[in-house]
Amino acid sequence: MVNSENSAATQGGFEKAGAQAQMRKGVLELCILSILSQGDAYPTEIIDKLKDTKLVVVEGTLYPLLTRLKNTGLLGYRWEESTSGPPRKYYKLTEIGEQYLKELQLSWTELVEAVNKTIELGKKI
Amino acid sequence: MNKTVTINISGIIFHIEEDAYESLSKYLITIKGYFSKTDGGNEIMSDIEARIAELLQQKINASKQVVLMMDVDHVKSIMGKPEEFGGEHTKEETSSKEEQPNTNTEKVKRRLFRNPDEKAIGGVCSGLAEYFDVDTVWIRLAMFLLIFFGGISLWVYIILWIIIPEAKTTADKFAMRGESANINNIMQSFKDEANDVKNRFKNNDFANTASGNVSRILNTFFNIVGRLIGLFLLFLGCAFLFAYITSLFGISIADSNSDISNWKSVIFSSSGNYALGILAFVIVIGIPIFMLLYAGIKLLFKISYSNRWLNLSLGLIWLVGLIIGFFVTVSTVKQFSENSRVKEVVELHGLGDTIVIKLNPALATLKTLNYDNHDDLDTYFGKNHNGYQFGELKGKLSIIGYAGLDVVESKTDSVELVINYTSRGPTKRDANxxxxxIKYSYKQINNQLIFDEIFSVIEGSKFSAQEVDIKLSLPKGKVIYFDKSVKNLLDDVENTTNTWDGHMVGRRWQMTENGLKCIDCEGLDFDDEDYHDGDKVTKTVVIENGEVIINETKTQSNGVVINKEGLKINGNDAEIKIDENGIKIKTPKEPKEPKEPKEPKHPND
Incomplete structure (x- = not known):
């Protein structure tokens, strides 16, 4: 059961869909950290916010990422009882996470500027 | 109408239609497969499950209480395909995936199940075939062929049927066809493990990871040891099973053997008791063997499925079997617990100075008793002189045994005959x-006492170790002659020369203070007497003036002579002589062709 899309992206170079997926995944981390910097949130809330920006295609992608961020120490979490369903896992930024987010935001702005410049350059020619 | 299943996701209970359940469970297993090798895989799974529970909850309300297929499809579309989840960690695993693009890492560890989709009887064969990655046909063929080896495969099949769980759920079926545990995989996992351990030792401080590593290594170790023990138990169980089946087979053969079934009917107080005894044997021995095989197979195939009901009921049945066995043994042994003796004392007169003891042989008694199975008994008593035998009289069994005679010194001046009838029974009274x-008789004709060789027990009686002992008390000075026929009747008769019973026959003995003393055995060496076949060939051994002469009565010229001149053996037409001149072999006067050249060449001639 090897995913055709995935293998195409990893083996067959950067096809259009693959490139977009890679780009989304790359910035997803930054987005999640940004959302959490505004306040603690549990996955559904994060997903709702991400959906507005059309960054998340499928929710499943989010969970491994959250766990990985948590395991690297960027995020912490606490359990909160929910009146309507299972207990919710509220994620929050740790100090390291905040630090990391600042660095990431910085390099992101640099990157966007650089990329935009390159694209503008290409348009002018 | 649709069947619903109740499931619990993240602590919330849902009623879900069966097809929807199958679909959802398959979905979750696939996801789990993706994260099985990721750190924190379980945590990711529980997060995902919590989200799924939340999504499903939105689909449920008071008027719609059941989760349908379309709800599951909805959940799937929101959560995405499992492959897409993996996208996050493909970045790290890209290299390894490129190396082995065909490795189905999402497959779960293979486990042994009965295959319900492809079953002929219980799905055991097809399940084994899935496990060992062979075609079902071969397993079935092997099973069929093994039927001819004591029906072993029938037993094994039943046991496997009981202990191997059926692959009921999709998850089970996945596991049934999962990643095979072949040598390559095992080697690979060992290598991975070793590398992992190496890296950990390199990168981290020992204390942090040592315990984790040790527990991992121990786990692998116990895993292997567990399987080995399982294999051993399985072999042991098979060996016991084989012995067990053979013994059961033996019992059924013994049942058809008349002699043993006769014993069965006279020893066990009822046929029901015998049947209970067999039942107890089957249970008390059979269940532990079964448990041995059970444990072996479970360890070998790592079946974690455990049927408490089965264990409990087997234990109970075993206990019942033990109690039955105890009961049967006690009630059977009880029949022999008490001992009783009936004495018959007769004072004998008119015997003269020399009493002659003779035997009324078994065959003569048999004729007068007129047993139904006369011919069988005839051949038996022709060969045997101890133990018990069964006569059939008017369709009923009668036990036949041998009497024994002892001769002791009398305290009075008269000849006294005591016949002891002993027997056992549950109580003194019953024994009595x-x-x-017991039926036994003897006759007195002038100075002759003729004893029956055998006694019989009234037909239809149970065996109770009946015995007949005759004690003949002689006053001092009386002479007794044992006819040659009584050698099997004599039972350890005391005598001054400590002569064996078989040697006492054909001689006259006188009663003295110390027991019987032989009065015509002068110069006899009993050891050389051929007492086994006394009637046909009689060898006599005579020691005279330092000469030993062994003669066979048939042909007087034949025999062995040992004297001061040497040793001489006379055959019918050959003679061997050993003396101071050497060894001399004389062959017939007209020697045959091949012997002619040999003769002159002989250096010793």
Missing amino acids: ENAKT
Whole structure:
């Protein structure tokens, strides 16, 4: 059961869909950290916010990422009882996470500027 | 109408239609497969499950209480395909995936199940075939062929049927066809493990990871040891099973053997008791063997499925079997617990100075008793002189045994005959009654006492170790002659020369203070007497003036002579002589062709 899309992206170079997926995944981390910097949130809330920006295609992608961020120490979490369903896992930024987010935001702005410049350059020619 | 299943996701209970359940469970297993090798895989799974529970909850309300297929499809579309989840960690695993693009890492560890989709009887064969990655046909063929080896495969099949769980859920079926545990995989996992351990030792401080590593290594170790023990138990169980089946087979053969079934009917107080005894044997021995095989297979195939009901009921049945066995043994042994003796004392007169003891042989008694199975008994008593035998009289069994005679010194001046009938029974009284069922007779003709070789027990009586002992008390000075026929009747008769019973026959003995003393055995060496076949060939050994002469009565010229001149053996037409001149072999006067050249060449001639 090897995913055709995935293998195409990893083996067959950067096809259009693959490139977009890679780009989304790359910035997803930054987005999640940004959302959490505004306040603690549990996955559904994060997903709702991400959906507005059309960054998340499928929710499943989010969970491994959250766990990985948590395991690297960027995020912490606490359990909160929910009146309507299972207990919710509220994620929050740790100090390291905040630090990391600042660095990431910085390099992101640099990157966007650089990329935009390159694209503008290409348009002018 | 649709069947619903109740499931619990993240602590919330849902009623879900069966097809929807299958679909959802398959979905979750696939996801789990993706994260099985990721750190924190379980945590990711529980997060995902919590989200799924939340999504499903939105689909449920008071008027729609059941999760349908379309709800599951909805959940799937929101959560995405499992492959897409993996996208996050493909970045790290890209290299390894490129190396082995065909490795189905999402497959779960293979486990042994009965295959319900492809079953002929219980799905055991097809399940084994899935496990060992072979075609079902071969397993079935092997099973079929093994039927001819004591029906072993029938037993094994039943046991496997009981202990191997059926692959009921999709998850089970996945596991049934999962990643095979072949040598390559095992080697690979060992290598991975070793590398992992190496890296950990390199990168981290020992204390942090040592315990984790040790527990991992121990786990692998116990895993292997567990399987080995399982294999051993399985072999042991098979060996016991084989012995067990053979013994059961033996019992059924013994049942058809008349002699053993005769014993069965006279020893066990009822046929029900015998049947219970067999039942107890089957249970008390069979269940532990079964448990041995059970444990072996479970360890070998790592079946974690455990049927408490089965264990409990087997234990109970075993206990019942033990109690039955105890009961049967006690009630059977009880029949022999008490001992009783009936004495018959007769004072004999008119015997003269020399009493002659003779035997009324078994065959003569048999004729007068007129047993139904006369011919069988004839051949038996022709060969045997101890133990018990069964006569059939008017369709009923009668026990036949051998009497024994002892001769002791009398305290009075008269000749006294005591016949002891002993028997056993559950009580003294019963034992006494049993003793009275013995029939035995003797005759006195002038100075001759003729004893029956055998006694019989009234037909239809149970076996109770009946015995007949005759004690003949002689006053001092009386002479007794044992006819040659009584050698099997004599029972350890005391005598001054400590002569064996078989040697006492054919001689006259006189009663003295110390027991019987032989009065015509002068110069006899009993050891050389051929007492086994006394009637046909009689060898006599005579020691005279330092000469030993062994003669066979048939042909007087034949025999062995040992004297001061040497040793001489006379055959019918050959003679061997050993003396101071050497060894001399004389062959017939007209020697045959091949012997002619040999003769002159002989250096010793």
